[in-house]
Amino acid sequence: MSFAPYGRDANPDKGEPTTEAQIRSDVEAVAPYTKAVRTYASTGGLENVARIASEKGLKTTVGAWLDMDEDRNAREIANAVDAAKKNANVVGIVVGNESILRAERTPEQLIDTIRRVKREVNVPVTTGETWDVWLEHPELVSAVDYIAAHILPYWEGVPADQVVDRTINIYNRLRAAYPGKRIVIAEFGWPSAGYNRDAAVPGELIQAQVIRDFAARADAQGIDYNLIEAFDAPWKSFEGSVGQYWGMLDADRHLKFPLSGTITPVSYNATAAIALLFGIAFSLPLFRFARLTFTQAAVMAGAANLVGAWIATVTDHWLTHYVIGGNKITFVVSIVLLVPLVIVMLYRVEELATIAFGRRPRRLINNIDGPMPARTPKVSIHIPAYKEPPEMLKQTLDSVARLDWPNYECLVIINNTPDPAFWEPIEAYCRQLGERFKFINLPKVEGFKAGALRVAMEQTAPDAEIIGVIDADYVVAPNWLRDLVPTFEDPTVGIVQAPQDHRDANRTLLNEAMNTEYAGFFDIGMVQRNEHDAIVVHGTMCLIRRAAMVEAGDWSSDTICEDTDLGLSIVERGWKSHYTNARYGWGLLPDDFASFKKQRHRWAYGGMQIIKKHWRRMLPNGGTRLNAAQRREFSIGWVSWLGAESIGALVAVLSLLWAPVVLGLGIAVPQRILTVPIVFCFGIYVLHFCALYRLRVATTPLRMLGAAFAAMAVQFTVAKAVYDGFRYKDLAFARTAKGSWLAGAARAFPALPEAVIGGGLMLSAVALRMTNWHAVVEVNLFALALAIQALPFLAAAFIGWLEGSKYNEFATWTALRTRALALLPGRTAQPLPVGVTVGTSVAERNPAGPQM
CATH class of the missing domain: 3.20.20.80 (Glycosidases)
Incomplete structure (x- = not known):
């Protein structure tokens, strides 16, 4: 030897x-x-x-x-x-x-x-x-x-x-x-x-x-x-990976196999026992779920046992392999980063099983076009505006004027807008609409939107029981208050939230993709969270009991998502919240991809501020009236959104930095137990996204694909917001880079960092696959993981390119369709009916529709 x-x-x-x-x-x-x-x-x-x-x-x-x-x-x-x-x-x-x-x-x-x-x-x-x-x-x-x-x-x-x-x-x-x-x-x-x-x-x-x-x-x-x-x-x-394992005896001087007689394969009994124990442990929370169906429970238990098997495999690898030096650091860091992704995977499987195989939602408000209730409490509708186009705001006021509700007032609060061209036409229009409409001009107010809404509360009619908040660009349906205000007859209800929708989805392919991506949140996530009374409150199409708002301390300026912060504070005090997925309001989408990213950054950064403010209240002894289900939904919701996106982006960047080591030295290829979870989680993500969109969102496969691109395209933006949340205590504004060619390129192309990272990941994946001369499975798996991790970045780059191209316009696709039909024998292109375009908004499924 x-x-x-x-x-x-x-x-x-x-x-x-x-x-x-x-x-x-x-x-x-x-x-x-x-x-x-x-x-x-x-x-x-x-x-x-x-x-x-x-x-x-x-x-x-x-x-x-x-x-x-x-x-x-x-x-x-x-x-x-x-x-x-x-x-x-x-x-x-x-x-x-x-x-x-x-x-x-x-x-x-x-x-x-x-x-x-x-x-x-x-x-x-x-x-x-x-x-x-x-x-x-x-x-x-x-x-x-x-x-x-x-x-x-x-x-x-x-x-x-x-x-x-x-x-x-x-x-x-x-x-x-x-x-x-x-x-x-x-x-x-x-x-x-x-x-x-x-x-x-x-x-x-x-x-x-x-x-x-x-x-x-x-x-x-x-x-x-x-x-x-x-x-x-x-x-x-x-x-290489085999250098440590050529011995007849292991490093502890134990003979690996008998030199004569029967060779008994390793049984892995201990690993199987660990897998079973973890599977049972992760399945035990199922007994706390109400109204489980057998198939729903089986899918969730199967996922739990799969995670248990993965943990057992990782444990077995750690105990039976020589993980030392740099490999130990890589292994430990990889496991730490993978654990949140696995948690998110379990949450997505749970949501998928619940929607696909569980019982129908019970708490959704479904009172469309209901009769006028006997009691009509006064509603004070607040519309904050900052440098909004007057004609757009007039459309909003017109829709409010058409509300089918006898007892309401409307406060328009213009804040920090010194240019009279923005507010004088609105002041005059409010006088024209009548005494229900009150105009408030605040040339200089602290706290921006939250500060303006606090002033509005001070000038709200004393007999107003409910506060309604809508953004300045929203056109509301006449039956909004008539359908939803009766929910407040239950004295424990503090919030009633309706979804956002948009009336300009037909403008471009990007607009349609953004609108369909928003719809997924409102038709899937919000519906499920509502079952646990744990919805995310957003500052438009929202009705709040005045007493609940006062108890929660009114609008706060210590986060840039004051609406979500206030809603959580109200729920923490024991007030109930309710949600409807019926559309009662239609706003305008972000003007471009850069604005879409900026909005998502604001939401994610505000989410980090809310986590810092409220995380102690999520603990069992947090001093709130949240129940266990609510604490779980809020906590896992944060992890699922902020954690998955930020960890996913971090893993992608680390993988990109590691790829040259694998390419140049041919060593330290990540173990399959570290790459397979990335591939598997991506598969769950695709299944979750496609299945739930098909089940809950009224859309087409092509629009769903566009929504998938839009959702992936903001992964890096959300990750950056999470990073900024750790780095900055109060990021009041986004600094604009100046004085460099890179800054100019970034302004010209709104997805430059994503394009660089995504391109690097995909090129690394291709290079690894092409130079894998010996068909090493782990190298191919790592290349596949790199390609998967590149997709969100490339999605952002693709949208950035699409936005400035003619292919973003429906007219281009209409012309291509006409040309293609003309080439078919015996076919002639039929003109589209008047008023019909290739793209249609998700809002169009609501028969009420925006009234202009």
């Missing part, structure tokens, strides 16, 4: 010597299984191996390591010669090990050294080289006493069932090439773990079968051989 007597935690590559005690212990460990040992060096304590091995009757082939350090080379040779002279059990000296293969010695230099050693000793002298080197250099054969050939079919990608035949055939080739020359297979082995190399697949059972088969064949044919190696070598992580 190749014999490297170093402890599990030693690292001889750093110059750490071995000790006589370690050598003696390791000789004791191998003595029952071998007749001889081979060393590779004669310094660093290894010069004592021959003497100690003789105590157990083991023959020793002494190695003299040769490299570019001539002083060490001289010591190596001197010690090897000395060991051969002093120890009768030395049966040979191997001068250098693959020195020609590594180009550290020319054949002439090596031959000269061999001849010098031969003159000083009376034992056979050779060198260790791979079998092909021996065939290429017959002059080397003439210089040695015997051929010490290294035959390791793993490195040639040979399947395990062909390894022994391949080795014997190579041995016979050497015999035929050099008849009469003694040949020793000086290295033969198979790794018990690591990555595949073409068709060569490592494994404990495969190692046992290969070595036992080879030993039997070699003994039958009288072939001398040396197995590499005696012990696993944890420090050999530099030799």
Whole structure:
């Protein structure tokens, strides 16, 4: 056996010597299984191996390591010669090990050294080289006493069932090439773990079968051989994924498999038990869910057990593999980053199972076009505006004037808008609309929108029981108050929220994609959160009980999402919230992709501010009236949105930084247990998105694809907002970069950072796939993970390109459709009906529709 007597935690590559005690212990460990040992060096304590091995009757082939350090080379040779002279059990000296293969010695230099050693000793002298080197250099054969050939079919990608035949055939080739020359297979082995190399697949059972088969064949044919190696070598992580696992004994000196008798495959009973325990633990919360169906529970339990199996596999890998040094850091960091993604995956599976296989929602308000209630409490509608186009705001006021509700007032609050062109027409229009409409101009108010709404509360009619808030661009349906205000007849209800929708989705493909992406939130997430009374309050189409607002402390300016902050504060005080997915209001979409990203950044950054403000209140003893289900929904909602996007972007950037290491050095490829979860989570994301959109959102497959692009395109924006949330306490405005070509390019193309990162990830994925000469599965998985991680960034880049192209216009697609139809035989293009366009808004499914 190749014999490297170093402890599990030693690292001889750093110059750490071995000790006589370690050598003696390791000789004791191998003595029952071998007749001889081979060393590779004669310094660093290894010069004592021959003497100690003789105590157990083991023959020793002494190695003299040769490299570019001539002083060490001289010591190596001197010690090897000395060991051969002093120890009768030395049966040979191997001068250098693959020195020609590594180009550290020319054949002439090596031959000269061999001849010098031969003159000083009376034992056979050779060198260790791979079998092909021996065939290429017959002059080397003439210089040695015997051929010490290294035959390791793993490195040639040979399947395990062909390894022994391949080795014997190579041995016979050497015999035929050099008849009469003694040949020793000086290295033969198979790794018990690591990555595949073409068709060569490592494994404990495969190692046992290969070595036992080879030993039997070699003994039958009288072939001398040396197995590499005696012990696993944890420090050999530099030799690729298999470098640590060539030992017959593991690093703790336990024999990996029996040398005779039945080979029993590893049972993995402990791993299975861990998987089962974790699966049960993650499934126990199912008993707290009400109204579960069998299929719903089965899907959720299956996902829980799958996560349990993954955790068990990770644990098994940690316990049975040598995870050291940089690999340990990479492994631990990867696991820490993957855990939130796995939590989000479970949450998405739960939502998917609930919607697809669970019972219908019970708390949704469904009172469209209901009769006028007997009691009509007064509603005060507040419309804050900041530099809004007067004509747009007039449309909003017109829709409010048409409300089918007898008892309401409307306060228009213009804040921090000194230009009279914005507010004078609105002041005049409010007088024209009548006494219900009150105009408030606040040239300079602190707190921006929240500050303006606080002033509005001070001027609200004393008898107003309910506060309605809409944005300045929203056109509301006449039945908005008539349908929703009756919900407040329950004195415990504090909030009634209606969804946002938009009336300009037909403008461009980007507008339609944005609108459909918004619809997913309002028709999927909000509906499910409403079942647990844990909706996210947004500052338009919202009705709030005045008493609840006063109790919660009114509008606050310590977050830039004052609406969500106020809604959460109200719910924390025990007030109920209700939601309807019926559309009662239609606003305007962001003007462009940059504005879309800016809006999403504001929401995410405001979310981080709210987390900082409220996270203690999510604890069981947080001093609020939130129940367990509400705390869970709010907490997991934050993790699912902010955590998944930010962790996903961070993992993508780290993967991009790591890709050159894999490409350049061919090492440290992430384990499949670290890349498969990324691929799997992406699969769950796609299934979750497609299935729930088909089940809950009234849209088409093409619009759904556009929504998917829009959702992915803001991943980096959300991640940046999360980062800013940690970095800045109060980010009141977005700083505009000036004075650099990069800033100019970013202004010209709104997705420049995403394009750079996404392009880098995709190019790295392609490069890894194309340079994976040996079809290593882990390399292909890593390339696939890189490609998947590139998609959100490339989606942003694609939208950035689309926005400025003619293909963003429906007219282009209408013309292409007409041209394509004209090319079909017997077909003529039919004009579209008057008033119908290629794109239609999600809002159009509501029969009430925006009235202009």
